[in-house]
Amino acid sequence: MARALGIEVKSATLRPRISGQLQRSPDSPSGFRIRVNRHEAATRQRFTIAHEIAHYLLHRDYIGDGIEDSILYRSTLSDAREAEANRLGAQLLMPEKSVIRVLREYGGIATPEIARIMAERYDVSEVAMGIRLGLG
Numbered sequence: 272m273a274r275a276l277g278i279e280v281k282s283a284t285l286r287p288r289i290s291g292q293l294q295r296s297p298d299s300p301s302g303f304r305i306r307v308n309r310h311e312a313a314t315r316q317r318f319t320i321a322h323e324i325a326h327y328l329l330h331r332d333y334i335g336d337g338i339e340d341s342i343l344y345r346s347t348l349s350d351a352r353e354a355e356a357n358r359l360g361a362q363l364l365m366p367e368k369s370v371i372r373v374l375r376e377y378g379g380i381a382t383p384e385i386a387r388i389m390a391e392r393y394d395v396s397e398v399a400m401g402i403r404l405g406l407g
C-alpha cells in the first residue's frame with residue numbers, strides 16, 4: 272500500500288518507545304517516507320505502517336517536516352488526529368466488510384478464540400483484532 276502511494280518504508284532502529292515516524296523525503300515519489308522501529312513485533316510494525324499511511328492520507332498538511340509516534344501512538348498531533356489515524360489504520364488492515372464476512376465463516380459470534388484465528392489470518396495482533404471485533 273505504501274509503495275502504491277509512493278511512500279518509501281524503512282525498517283530502522285528508532286529510540287526506545289518510538290514506534291514510527293512519517294518524514295518528508297524529497298527522494299521518495301510522494302515526498303514522504305515512513306520509518307518503523309525494527310525492534311518491535313512484526314504485527315506491531317505492520318500496524319505502525321498503516322497508522323503512518325493514515326497520517327499521510329489525512330494529516331500530511333499538518334505535520335511540518337515530520338512526526339514521530341510513541342508506542343501509544345501519540346505525537347505532536349492532537350489526540351483527535353491520533354484517534355483518526357488509529358481508526359483508518361485499522362480499516363486498512365482489517366476492512367469492515369471483509370471482517371464481517373470472515374466472522375460469519377466462523378459462526379458470526381466474536382470470541383477470544385475467533386479473534387486469535389482471525390488475527391493470524393489478517394496478520395495483525397490479537398489485541399488489534401479483538402478491538403476490531405468489539406471485544407476490546
Ligand SMILES: [Zn+2]
Pocket residue numbers: 322326340344345346353356
Ligand atoms: Zn500517530
